[in-house]
Amino acid sequence: MSVHTTAVVGAGTMGNGIAHVFALHGYDATLIDLDASLLDDAQSTIEGNLSRQVDNDVIAPEEKSAALDRLSFTPDTPEGVATADLVVEAVPEEEDVKAEVFGMLDQHAPAEAILASNTSSISITWIADQTARPDQVIGMHFFNPVPVMTLVEVVRGQRTSDATFNVVAGVAENLDKNPVEVEDYPGFVSNRVLMPMINEAVFCVMEGVAEPEDIDTVMELGMNHPMGPLTLADFIGLDVCLHILEVLHEKLGDDKYRPCPLLRRKVTAGQLGRKTGEGFFEYD
Template structure:
């Protein structure tokens, strides 16, 4: 299947990043969100990020202008996806929200359209079951910041067809990403490995093993990680980390995925990391 027209549902950090890379790589894209103010903010974010790429001489001013010209905004999902060959969902990690989105997509996209989810932990098989086209549903898990990170986990649901998988993997390569085939198990590969490490770092803080700065330094200098686990947790969002750990714990039933009580406390207090100005560290 040939993909030219794309749509991204959800204009948050991941959604605007995905729209950015689609537009920069010559795909027409409709960025969709019910919140019109968030849509305008997302367009501003994309323009600023493209400008940074111009400043770094990664792209030219003409390429920036062309990319912006390929992005349309829509607050009506049904209308925004009517011509889409590929839709990527990037809404919050809540099953009820994703179920509503995929039922809408199934009803209003062309019959041959592929429906992809950027979910980091929810079952693609379950998401596909919300539609009448489970063979055309696939995981397309990008990483933040999307314009910079080159990995995409392409996740096969139980009924994802080879044609669907191959098309999405080809699109990922066209976006200059590295697609990795992953089967549909909780947390896929990335978060099944990453989240227990982050969770254990939080337990170290709670138990007074070391200060957050020192825990990150151990992992950066001792394990050659580019970013410490607590800084990374703040970057991802502590609420997102908690949601993923809850899915892993519920689905796999293993105590090693039990979210640290300190993580729950920070999320309850609204200390979610960079996006709120405070998590394990403070930010302007």
Template sequence: MSFSTTAVVGAGTMGNGIAHVLALNGLDVTLIDVSEDALRNGTDTIAENLARQVKKERITAAEREATLNRVSTHTDLAQGVADVDLVIEAVTETTEVKGPIFETLDEAAPDHAILASNTSSISITWLAAQTSRPEQVIGMHFFNPVPIMKLVEVVRGLETSNGTHDAVQALAEDLGKTPVEVNDAPGFVSNRVLMPMINEAVFCLMEGVADEEDIDTVMKLGMNHPMGPLTLADFIGLDVCLGIMEVLHRELGDDKYRPCPLLRKKVTAGHLGRKSGQGFYAYDG
């Protein structure tokens, strides 16, 4: 199966990044969100990021304009997916939000359409169970920033068909990404490994083992990581990190995944990282 018309549900950081990559690679994209302001912010971000690519001579000005012309917007979920081959959901990382969306996608999208989720931790099998087409539901977990990062975790639910998997893997390759097949499990591979490391770094901070900068320096210089775990947590969003740790703790039932109390306290205080201006570090603007 090949794709020509697509929709992305959610115009935030991940959603607009996914729409950017789809449109840049010749696919028509409908970007869907609940408000015109969210859609305007999303399309403005796409335009700004494309302009950066032009400045760096990675694309031409003509390619930028053609890409922007392939992106349309809609505030009505059902109408926005009524004539697409593929939907990629990229909304808030909770079952309370994602579940009803997949019910609507199942009712409104064409029978042949594949329903993908950019979820970083929620069960693809559970999402598929909200639909009458579980064989056509799959995970497409992109990484931030989407236009730059090469990895896509292609996550198979219990009933995901080979045809669905093969079509999505081929699409990821066409987008210039490196797809990795992953079976449905809490946190998949990336966050099953990454989030406990970040969580343990927060425990080190809470227990006074070292301060923020020294913890990050150890991991950068000692482990050759491009950024330290606390800086990375701020970049991801501390609320996102906490949500994933809660999924790991609940689904795997092992206290080694218990979220650090300091991480929970930061989120309660609204210190969410770069997006709020304050996390483990302070940010201007």
């Protein structure tokens, strides 16, 4: 199977980034969201990011124009996926929402279409079980910001076929990404390793071991990390970090994934990081 036409469900930060890279690399891409205002925001964001790439000499002006020509936007999911060869879901990390979306995709996408999820923590095997095509369901976990980050975790569910994996890995390579094969276990690789580090940094803050700026400096200068764990947590979103830790704690049953009480307190207070202007640091 070859992929020519794609659809992305969910016009948030990840969804618009995924649609951006699809369109820039020659794929027709339809971005779908029930919220018309989110679609408008996504279109503006994509146009702005493409313009920034032109300004930075990453792409030529004609590449920007061609990418915009390949993009379409719709609130109508059945219409948006009707001709798609590959659909990528990028809706919030809630199982009931994922189940509803994949049930709809299974009903309206072509029978041969591959259905992928950008989930960072929910089981691909469970998602696949919401459809009648589990062999054609796979994880395609991009990283933020999608146009910049080159990693894609390609996650195999229990019944994901080799053919499905090979097609999706090939698409990732066509997007100038590096696909890494990952089995379907909680947190996959990235978040299973990353989230305990972030959580431990939050414990260091709570216990008064050091100030947030100093904790980040230790990891940047001592461990050669490009960004400290608390700055990274603010960038990801503290609510997202908490949710992933809760999934790891529940699914693996190991208290090393128990979320720090300070992380819970900040999320309860609405201090979610960059997107709210305040997390472990303050932002304009």
